[in-house]
Amino acid sequence: MSDDCIRLENLQKRFGAQEVLRGVDLEIPFGKITVVIGRSGTGKSVLLKILMGLMRADGGRIVIGGTDITRLGDRELLKVRNRFGMVFQHAALFDSMTVFENVAFPLREHERLREPALKERVNAALASVGLVEHGHKDVHQLSGGMRKRAAVARALVRKPEFLLYDEPTTGLDPIMTAHVDDLIRNTQNATPGLTSLVISHDMEATLRIADKVAMLHEGRVIFEGTAADVRSTDHPVVRQFVEGRLEGPIQI
Amino acid sequence: MNPISALGAWMLAAVEEFGQYAVFTARALWGIVRPPYRLRNLFRQMEFVGNQSLSIVLITGAFTGMVFAVQTDFAFGRFGARGLIGSTVVLALTRELGPVLTSLMVNGRVGSAMAAEIGTMRVTEQIDALESMAIDPVQYLASPRIGASILMLPILCAAFDLVGAMGVSYVATQVLGVNPGPYYARMEWFVDPDDIWGGMLKSAVFGFIIASVGCYRGFTARGGAEGVGRATTRAVVASGVAILVVDYFITVILAPMSVNRA
Ligand SMILES: Nc1ncnc2c1ncn2[C@@H]1O[C@H](COP(=O)(O)OP(=O)(O)OP(=O)(O)O)[C@@H](O)[C@H]1O
Ligand SMILES: [Mg+2]
Numbered sequence: 001m002s003d004d005c006i007r008l009e010n011l012q013k014r015f016g017a018q019e020v021l022r023g024v025d026l027e028i029p030f031g032k033i034t035v036v037i038g039r040s041g042t043g044k045s046v047l048l049k050i051l052m053g054l055m056r057a058d059g060g061r062i063v064i065g066g067t068d069i070t071r072l073g074d075r076e077l078l079k080v081r082n083r084f085g086m087v088f089q090h091a092a093l094f095d096s097m098t099v100f101e102n103v104a105f106p107l108r109e110h111e112r113l114r115e116p117a118l119k120e121r122v123n124a125a126l127a128s129v130g131l132v133e134h135g136h137k138d139v140h141q142l143s144g145g146m147r148k149r150a151a152v153a154r155a156l157v158r159k160p161e162f163l164l165y166d167e168p169t170t171g172l173d174p175i176m177t178a179h180v181d182d183l184i185r186n187t188q189n190a191t192p193g194l195t196s197l198v199i200s201h202d203m204e205a206t207l208r209i210a211d212k213v214a215m216l217h218e219g220r221v222i223f224e225g226t227a228a229d230v231r232s233t234d235h236p237v238v239r240q241f242v243e244g245r246l247e248g249p250i251q252i
Numbered sequence: 253m254n255p256i257s258a259l260g261a262w263m264l265a266a267v268e269e270f271g272q273y274a275v276f277t278a279r280a281l282w283g284i285v286r287p288p289y290r291l292r293n294l295f296r297q298m299e300f301v302g303n304q305s306l307s308i309v310l311i312t313g314a315f316t317g318m319v320f321a322v323q324t325d326f327a328f329g330r331f332g333a334r335g336l337i338g339s340t341v342v343l344a345l346t347r348e349l350g351p352v353l354t355s356l357m358v359n360g361r362v363g364s365a366m367a368a369e370i371g372t373m374r375v376t377e378q379i380d381a382l383e384s385m386a387i388d389p390v391q392y393l394a395s396p397r398i399g400a401s402i403l404m405l406p407i408l409c410a411a412f413d414l415v416g417a418m419g420v421s422y423v424a425t426q427v428l429g430v431n432p433g434p435y436y437a438r439m440e441w442f443v444d445p446d447d448i449w450g451g452m453l454k455s456a457v458f459g460f461i462i463a464s465v466g467c468y469r470g471f472t473a474r475g476g477a478e479g480v481g482r483a484t485t486r487a488v489v490a491s492g493v494a495i496l497v498v499d500y501f502i503t504v505i506l507a508p509m510s511v512n513r514a
Contacts, residue, residue, distance in 0.1 A: 054380050081386040092381040095372075106385045109288075 003066060005029045006051070006162070006195070011060035013046055020046050022219030023060070028212075033188050033196040035206045037241065038216035039250065044199045045089055047216070048164050051197075052086055053077050082110065085155035089166040089199075091147040093139045093154070100126070100135035103154045110158065125153040128183060145172040152180065156187060163187070165198045169205055181205045203242050207231065215241065217250075276390065276471065277398075277464045283391030284399045290392070297400035300365075301459075305358050305408055312357050313412035316349055317341065317419030325428050335434040337424045339442035345416040346447045352499055354409045355458035358401075359491045363466040366397055367487035370470025371480035379471070394467035398460060405459030406452035413448060450506050457502060458495045465491045 006028040013021040020043040028034045038044050049055040051062060053069065061068045069080050093102050103122045107113055113121065126132045129149035134142065142150065148168060155163060165184065169177040185208075188196055200206050206213060207227045215223040215238055223230075223238045230242060240248030320341045328334050370393055373379050382389040424430040469487035473479045 049380070052384050054383055078386045078388075081384060084384065086381075086384040088377050088381060088384075090377060092377040094378055094381070095376070096369075109385065109387055 007063040009061045012058045013050060014058055019219055024221055026214055026221050028195060028197055030195045031193050032211035033198060033209055034212045035198045035200050035210040036214050036216055037200055037206055042216050044216055045166055048166050052084060053081060083161045085158060085160035085163045087151045087155045087165045087168050091151040093147055093150055095139045099131060099137050099150050102150060103157050106158050121157060125157040129153045145176050148172060161195060163194060163196045167199050169202055177205060181209050185209050273468050276468050279390045280394035280398050283395035290396060293396040294399055297396045298404055301362050301400045302404035302407060305361055308357050309354050309408045309412050310415050312353055313415040314419040316353060317345060317416035318423045321420040321423035334430050335438055337430060338420055338435045338439045341420045342417050342439055342443050343447060346413045346451045350409045350413045351451045351455035351458060354412045354455055355405060355495050356492060359462045359488055363462040363491045364484045364488050366463060366466030367469040367484045368480055370467055371473030371483040374471060374473045375476055375479060397467055398463040401459035401463035402456050405455040409452050409455035454502050457498060461494050462491050
């Protein structure tokens with residue numbers, strides 16, 4: 001057991017009779033990109049929400065640097081959250097604000113910046129996702145892909161230690177997908193100590209950006225390894241998922 | 253399930269729901285007094301609750317005063333007490349109709365908007381997003397709305413009283429031909445500043461009810477557009493009923509104080 005990671009231990013979550021997480025054990029190493037793959041509805045988004053403290057787990061622990069954050073009170077939890085940035089699956093932009101104001105929002109709330117410095121930070125974040133010219137637009141004027149990118153900019157702008165992406169590229173065109181993958185990779189490379197956790201369906205992208213891959217299946221992590229391990233594994237479930245075949249151990 | 257245990261289950265659910273509402277409201281009120289203070293949000297809500305409700309409140313007030321003048325004349329004219337029309341209607345306006353009608357009108361506009369807006373933010377995960385940025389969503393969203401409503405409803409109520417009184421006076425002296433001299437003299441004799449203050453106090457309480465119920469329903473909305481619609485309807489209905497029920501109890505509590513002065 002090492003301390004240079006976020007460690008999920010036996011994490012459990014159920015909704016009524018439905019057991020979503022049945023004991024997830026996973027180490028998310030600091031300073032790397034970990035990608036979690038898994039079928040739709042296996043609880044990947046739920047896992048992220050529990051990690052952010054947006055949902056309470058029914059059992060298990062989340063240990064960051066020796067502290068179990070599932071036991072924290074509200075005030076300490078706020079401090080932990082300040083170290084995280086999250087890109088929601090459906091962007092979750094504030095629809096009462098422009099794109100610029102969305103990205104500026106976390107800065108305005110937490111950092112006392114003068115307007116020029118704030119503008120600079122926001123525009124830098126918008127530039128990294130190719131949205132500088134669209135800052136004045138309202139959220140409902142954006143395409144789905146642009147929303148995703150704006151959400152990435154909003155999560156990046158405070159330079160958090162941990163970045164969680166919930167399917168950042170689902171619904172983007174192939175070129176934009178490659179661009180966002182690059183963005184995740186480049187952000188990672190440009191920020192020493194940054195820890196990224198990406199949830200993805202996109203196997204190609206996963207293998208391109210991941211330092212570590214974990215597969216969630218039926219409420220547990222059934223596979224962990226490097227991208228190379230994924231390519232060479234003969235784990236039947238992982239193989240079927242990676243190759244996208246209909247026949248195999250996963251039945252629909 | 254037999255009827256008794258069904259009733260029991262229903263009551264338990266109601267008590268639990270009320271408990272959750274109380275906890276939510278306490279959090280929101282605490283959020284008003286503790287930093288960070290987001291005055292911009294407060295002013296924006298004051299503008300929304302106050303300025304934007306003013307025209308409907310003024311129209312409602314004027315016509316309520318006017319119609320009550322006519323109806324009171326119909327009753328009082330039979331025993332020659334028409335000089336009392338003004339004081340009677342203005343008392344009713346300031347003590348009862350002003351706060352209650354203002355609040356019911358504002359509830360339809362503001363309570364529903366709060367539930368819909370916050371409910372939409374809930375089901376589109378914007379509230380989760382706030383939380384993920386280490387912002388207390390109750391303080392950010394509910395506190396300014398509740399604060400603004402507590403501040404603005406009494407002002408709207410005073411505006412209602414004023415145009416209502418003008419409506420009565422106009423109809424009484426100009427349309428019904430009541431002699432203006434005794435009309436205004438009796439008004440001064442009967443209507444006390446305490447009547448006006450009491451009405452404004454009531455409307456502050458109603459403002460609190462409208463905003464806290466609207467925000468609570470928004471925060472607890474679930475499941476897409478339909479869920480938001482349901483939250484909105486429930487907010488307006490619950491606040492409307494609560495306003496009338498609470499009105500009775502405030503009136504009963506305030507009544508002895510105004511009896512003493514006479
Ligand atoms: N708030 C909730 N209440 C009840 N059930 C929920 C809730 N959130 C998620 N679930 C259920 O938990 C399961 C996992 O949901 P989750 O959103 O985590 O899936 P996912 O792995 O992210 O899927 P996708 O890849 O399609 O986004 C689903 O069956 C879903 O119905
Ligand atoms: Mg998901």
